[in-house]
Amino acid sequence: MRRLPIYFLVDISESMVGEPIEQVQEGIANIIRELKKDPYSLETVYISVIGFAGEAEVITPLQDIISFYPPKIPIGSGTSLSQGLIKVMDCIDRDIVKTTYERKGDWKPIVFLFTDGVPTDDATKAIERWNNKYSGKPNTIAVSIGENTNYKLLGSLADNVLLFNNSDENSYKEFFKWVTDSIKTTSQSVTEAKKEGINLSKIDSLILEKVDPEMEQRFPDNNFVVLNGKCQETEKLYLMKFKKAFAESSIPGMATRYYRLDGAYKIDEQAYYRLSSNQKTHLKINIEELDGGTSCPHCANPIALATCSCGGIHCLRGEGYSKCPWCGTSDYYGFSGGGFDINRTLG
């Protein structure tokens, strides 16, 4: 039996924490639910989920729709597109069966690449290997979640580059419906039309637009600031994510940029360390640029953003003597009046 292998290569860097990753997770569950109702897909589609942050890993190995159960998608630090590409190429080498006189091969695989940011390392070599050996083999669709990706780079490895404007829950739903429909029409056409190309389902331009990879692009500032905190009570990690916003400034017509709290999220610690790059960062953000506070997602301490002299961010019950879960030093914690720099992650 011929399989139609679909690879989801998902950016699981820190900026994806919170709603985007939950929506991707939910989205994959919805894709599976819909494909389970479609007899073509149920009989032919095989799915694998590969995540990439600083490192890449196979979250779900290639398996059929019948046995697929949506995975929990982890988060890591960094956006190493090259690690992700290498992983997907290794999987294709290992998984895909080619047609020979004695063997019936698989259908041409499809790779959906989802990313929301610019790679934090150089992907040139991986793209070169991709283009030398894999270009034209799989059908590749790169989906830029938001405008902060490098279209030209994505265009150099994908047949189609699409921009997804993730504004609300409903557009995520519509978007994943589009992915599902694309898979469905492709699995139908393989059985009946004897065509090789992917049949991209009609794109709803409000949610998803086709991008010209050659288009001049100006990269905006980072849309997110992510801080890595540790729970004082449980010593477990969490991420605090802040989203870029603008406020009226005292000078008319000028707006001041700041980052508003998006949320604090628990993360799978083991996966986080496994998937984070070894790259040491000295990225800083001034505390005055951050707006909003929340409680610790692990222990419900009311303050999630306390910082020790060691640079570690952790949660705090309140003013007074407390121990830093990073360096183990006990000290008196009070509220700071002035601005100071704190460590941020690669995002």
Add this chain to the structure above:
Amino acid sequence: MEQAAIYREKEEFKDAHWLLKNASAKQFYEFSLDMEDFPNIKIQSIRNLEETGLTFENGKISGTPVTNNIHHLDVQFYHIHDRNQIETKKIQLFVNADPKDLWKNIPSDRNAAFYKSEEDSYKGSFSDKKIVVASKRGRSHAHEGKFREDDFAVNNLPKDWNIVSVSDGAGSAVAAREGSRLATVTINQFFNSQEILSRIENNINWMYNADASIEEHSEAEQNIKNILLESVAEVYQTLEKAAAENTLSVTDLHATLIFTLLKKFSFGYVILSFGVGDCPINLINPDFSEVKLLNRMDVGEFSGGTRFITMKEIFNDQMSSRFQITSVDDFSYLVLMTDGIYDPKFITENKLEDTESWKLLFEDLAGNNDDRTKADFINDEKIDEELLIWSDFWSRGNHDDRTLAIIY
């Protein structure tokens, strides 16, 4: 136990991601929830489980789900040091459908141009042997109310000649159903001619005349191939003309074509064969110890690599290798089929000349299959109906139109 620790253990349990095995409708299901990491957590019940047809007992979900669905289950649990506080963990249970239940069978539009029935069959004589043919619309076409693209034609010709032709229309071509019909009808019509058959016969007599020189022999062979070439050229021209008349392009009629022209002579059966595309013609000897493929298969690296009679480029210098002239004393079966049969039953090209694979096919035809359907070649009054029912066999991932012709 400290309140914070209880809180933490409950949160950890809620966050734990279970990979629940998927259930299948109408099949017994059993899954044990792994509580090893949560010694202080006790599951009280699982809400919404009743609707699935499953029950939860002793840490195990089991039973036989009735229909396919996705179920959102609420696992009601408590901490053993805080028994009064019942909390909820959300999980999903997927119940797969039996794929057979998902396929629709929508009739094709009777008023559409080039209407074709969803199935067709034939039985009759073929020289001093018999023939049965069944052609059935595949599930993929039935699911969308599309047409059967396959076709076949059988004719008893003048001078005791016989012809059977089979064609598989390309699903991507809008009028392929008409292409396959025209291809088979045209080729059979071409040979329905005393004059053409006499020309062929004269050359056959030379070819198999022991007194003929090597040159005469090869000239006779070439003459036959030239006539065969005329026949396929006429098919191409007819399709081209039909396309023009219907303001279509010839590629809209894309169809493969195989045919077998047969006559019994004093020295044995002569079989002329031709093929373009991925449909095989196979000849099995009387004691079933040898199977020969009588045509060249056009199979690509991907399944899109096939060729059609509607492609002008097949009329090149390799064309003569598509014709084959075979002579045998006798045979047990001569079989023509489309890939709707070939893909599920043989899978790969190398199996087409493997007698074991063919024995399996004939055992299958004799009723050795899941559906217990059989085509009886001995008591064959209803063999055409039987073969049609047999050809509806289930095969995961294979739902193309199916046409099978057997001379026996």
